[in-house]
Amino acid sequence: MTTTDALLRFDEVNVTTGGTKRLQNLSFAINRGEHWGVLGLNGSGKTTLLKVIAGYVWASKGQVTSWQGTYGKIDIQQLRQKIGWVSDSLDDRYRTKMSHTALEVVLSGLYASIGLYESTSQRDISHAEHWLDFFGISHVKHQPYGQLSQGEKKRALLARAWIAKPTLLLLDEPCTGLDVKGREEFLSTLEGLLQLDDAPTLLYVTHHLEELPSSIENVLLLKNGEILQQGKKFNTLTADNIQEAFQVNADIIWENERPWLVVSNS
Ligand SMILES: Nc1ncnc2c1ncn2[C@@H]1O[C@H](COP(=O)(O)OP(=O)(O)OP(=O)(O)O)[C@@H](O)[C@H]1O
Ligand SMILES: [Mg+2]
Structure with missing residues (x-):
């Protein structure tokens, strides 16, 4: 090339x-x-x-x-x-939205958005669950993002980036x-x-x-x-x-x- x-x-x-x-x-x-x-x-x-x-x-x-x-x-x-992007500034934006669960954070990657502005299908949810599992954090999927440990947060953000097939x-x-x-x-x-x-x-x-x-x-x-x-x-x-x-x-x-x-x- x-x-x-x-x-x-x-x-x-x-x-x-x-x-x-x-x-x-x-x-x-x-x-x-x-x-x-x-x-x-x-x-x-x-x-x-x-x-x-x-x-x-x-x-x-x-x-x-x-x-x-x-x-x-x-x-x-x-x-x-x-473009998948994992950074502390992204983390800060989520930290202020305590109500987002790890699952929602990962799902939002499908729309390159912070919140979930589009309707979410069962297929998307299964897809997100697959990556939560892959990154070893399915046990915290319903937990608010703000309550996750640093390591769990990084994995959630990486899964969020990954789900969009960047x-x-x-x-x-x-x-x-x-x-x-x-x-x-x-x-x-x-x-x-x-x-x-x-x-x-x-x-x-x-x-x-x-x-x-x-x-x-x-x-x-x-x-x-x-x-x-x-x-x-x-x-x-x-x-x-x-x-x-x-x-x-x-x-x-x-x-x-x-x-x-x-x-x-x-
Ligand atoms: N919005 C902004 N307006 C003006 N200057 C800025 C702005 N954001 C960053 N800078 C300046 O641009 C320079 C580069 O900042 P940048 O955040 O890219 O550095 P960095 O290499 O990522 O540093 P760190 O390792 O601390 O994260 C710094 O001097 C910083 O103060
Ligand atoms: Mg920097």
């Missing part, structure tokens, strides 16, 4: 809001089935990047192109129905708030999902290198809203690049293709 038929392409994208430069001159192309990690310090522009992709923030300059066409010319709501899956620090066991379970569920034939292309945002599932082969390193490095993870996640991106003295240890950051104080 060439860059011209990439699933997603940014050409010199800038985002400036109220005088703040949030993204500067971003150019990259992601091909179908090519999973990417997006890494960078707090405020480096990771979430903004995902918001541009989901059409919630618009490029002030440059061009964004998806498999459905160029942003500005395509129906963004239609595109969003094919073409592109955006995960924004999905392991925040999980303990080690919960994190490893979540990551291994994700790894399993990525092996499925109809798996979406994944963009995984994190501060933590060791979270990158082994299926993620490519990395985008952001610093101050700019791309510091991009490419294959083994070439990109070098001690020098990480020290520059994260501004700490550190080394990287690879274990079974999984990178671990070891910080030194010297």
Whole structure:
């Protein structure tokens, strides 16, 4: 596949809001089935990047192109129905709606909405129950979302994203708030999902290198809203690049293709 038929392409994208430069001159192309990690310090522009992709923030300059066409010319709501998005901001929106059960949260993924605005069929409910079961949370399906544990919430949001059969899956620090066991379970569920034939292309945002599932082969390193490095993870996640991106003295240890950051104080 060439860059011209990439699933997603940014050409010199800038985002400036109220005088703040949030993204500067971003150019990259992601091909179908090519999973990417997006890494960078707090405020480096990771979430903004995902918001541009989901059409919630618009490029002030440059061009964004998806498999459905160029942003500005395509129906963004239609595109969003094919983009799964798991983030804390989504979690916050649900937290304020305590009455939504886990089942309703998952069902709402079918409509790319927070509430259930369309009539729900028994088939949809069975479908949602299947994914609740797959993600190991069917025992809490009638519980209000606000009462779920962090791990159960993450799984509910992932099931919500998954049920719509997304073409592109955006995960924004999905392991925040999980303990080690919960994190490893979540990551291994994700790894399993990525092996499925109809798996979406994944963009995984994190501060933590060791979270990158082994299926993620490519990395985008952001610093101050700019791309510091991009490419294959083994070439990109070098001690020098990480020290520059994260501004700490550190080394990287690879274990079974999984990178671990070891910080030194010297
Ligand atoms: N609505 C907004 N208006 C103006 N500036 C914003 C807005 N949202 C974010 N920013 C700024 O854009 C920059 C990038 O923010 P962003 O949330 O994308 O960072 P991030 O890499 O996701 O950080 P974190 O790791 O803390 O989640 C920050 O300087 C932030 O203050
Ligand atoms: Mg963020």
